Amino acid sequence: MKTFQSIVLFSLIYFYKSIFAFVPSGRGEHNAVLIDKRLYIHGGSRWGEGHAPDQLFYLDVSKSFTTHEISLMPWINLSSISGVTCRNGATACADETTIYYIGGWHCGGFVSKFDTLSLQWSEPTTFGSIPREEMQFVQCAILGHNIYVYGGFALHQMNILDTSKLFWSTFTSSLIYSGAQLYSATLLNDSILYIGGKFGSFYACQTNSNQETTSGQIPTRKCDHASVYIPQHNRILLFYGLDDITINSLDTLTFTWTIPVILNSGGPLKRLTRHTATLIGAYVLIAFGFYITDEGRFTSSDIFLLDVSHKDSYKWVTIYDPINSIQPIPTSPTSPTSPSNISIGVAIAGSGIIGMIIGGGIMGCLRSIIERANINRVNYDRLP
Template sequence: MFSIFIFLQLIITVTSYIPLNRDEHVASYIDNKIFFLGGETDTQNLTKDFFFLDVSIPFNTSSLPMYDLNSITEIPFNRRASSVVCETVKDAIFVWGGDFGLNSSSPLIFAFNTTAKIWNAANDKGIKPPRRRFSSVVCDKNAKIYILDGTADQNIGNTSSPYGNELDVFDTSQLTWSLGSNLNAPVPHDIGTATLLPNGKIVYIGGSNAFGKYLELTQIFLYDTLKNTWANMNTTGASPTARGFHTAVLTRQGHIVVYGGENAPFIPAPDQLLDLDTNVQPFKWTIPSVGFTPNPAPFRGHTSTLVGNYMIVAFGWFNNGTGSSRSNKIIMLNVNDSNNYMWVSSFTPPSVLSATSQPAASKSPDSNTGSTNNTAVIIGIVGGVVGVIIISAVIFLYYRWYKNREDINVIPSDDAFKRSKEVI
């Protein structure tokens, strides 16, 4: 049993991944994983780092089940892009815009197939928008991606106006671009957030306009994807500090949790955690009171991803006491109770929470379900142990063979770096 433990520890040591300090990356939750892509590190302006956090198992923030994907797929160098997962497209992560280490004629949309583990570039058609960075992006139930705001310059192949407020729509099923309504749209801006509600309305919060003014959060804009119309709303409750570079997630209780943001360049907004209740009309802001804030806690350049009861905040810039530094840590907020948000260090997957919350079945005199389940568990444990022993033996024999073999020349296969030439 001790040898089995050592073997399992070796597996963890070999496969676990520690990311570099970074910001301006993207994060996408799909298939019980949060995939992280690109960003800027302390030594590289653009990266193609690609890795994931396994959220199918319990973990602690001090020891993350993080795994590297760079060895199995090629990806473009990038930062300041936007990524989105469409509910009805089961195995794809779409990445839009940003600063790419490619030429100006490069595709606007890339997608990663999580099943085939291949990157594809969209052979898109229609009214193509200019490439932009820091856009607000969501995908509706019809697999249409809505892209608002963002900035551009010649560095990313855009010679038009640096700011715009066009609403570009990309149909992932037809690979076709179109324009949404521009009537009563918010002013051109970037570094805001977009959150899709179950009723098909998109909530746009904050950002910074062309004059460097941070947008007030007491007025939010709503886009109805069903009617293709804009509306604005004056919120009630608290009056949060205007900001940009924040993140937002929608909880299962219908609350938008806003985290982070700055109200001057690299100056954190004083109220870093906000709650917007969308169950009331008009929407209502509150500033939650939490017992403590983890350290390091990023305020810009981070991502926030909702998984079950947890908002998982990853990487980004934080104040180190004398200035700002990038982080490679994550922090987590339990958002299950909108009246009692809590920063936590331990994560429990939604599947485990669902299993433990199921009521115990009443016993029946003629039922043998319990004994059957116990037998299955015993068989599973024995099978698992035997499997580990067999794998250990294979690895040991391979190691002996490898040590004793004569030197040979091996030509590496291109398959390890294969990139599909097919379109999405």
């Protein structure tokens, strides 16, 4: 009798969750930021339909879940919070417990911020050398209270937002490429490593041969991809992109490219772009994006999990276990960056994939930046 009652109770709970639980719609061009066991997802659009509904929600990764049924995953919708605005093609970085959203196509201000403790959304006024509105499909990295945003359509500079003062400053270099978009940015100690992207052209992954060559299985092109850094393994993983369905791995100590060993089949079966990849415990969670097929582009509602707990034996899984952890590989503390007195230097590249380290003496360089007056923002019409 008790067994029967348990089955009935479980069925009722399953039915209730299936009917009344919040289920996020598919989207691409969104942001995913992990803070304190919550993966905050904001923004995004549905291909051919404009901004996606439910612009702010999170996944509670303190709990176990399965990706077999997205409606039963522990989602919490925050879209009803006062002032939440739509945004896609933007970049997002967290300064402690506050997430800053910058650029993209938006129906609010150029910069928005969300306090994850008070659950308050705001549109702060910033000052200084405010970037132009062409800042789409770029990535940010944060060091201290400075958010670094490189490039953007027709832009040729590094933009820095001091979150403590809400003040923008810039610096330029002959090594910074104009019109960089759709790359990945990884913070390595006090340096930022940029990989892939498009330069001055919105429609094709660019090649660039004027770079130092890396070794191994070098990707020929890479853009519109997602990336994660696994510090325990000194490894950056690049996921998919415009021109392939490949996962690439870069050793950040030797700058050697490999194709990681994955023990089973899984993951997206089509080309996936404008998705997010987030390292959560022992897993990489790949969320949403746009599928590219011979028939066109389609919005993805899929969630994938790659277990990366063991460096040489990754595997696709459907069950998330918050207790599972990455097994560290003993390594020396040697930094993979160039000497610390070099503020900007080329780090990697080869056969069409661009890589730069911007860091080392970057803080000294920033101290010499001359404050510039505010500039008028210009409107930007979205390219097809």
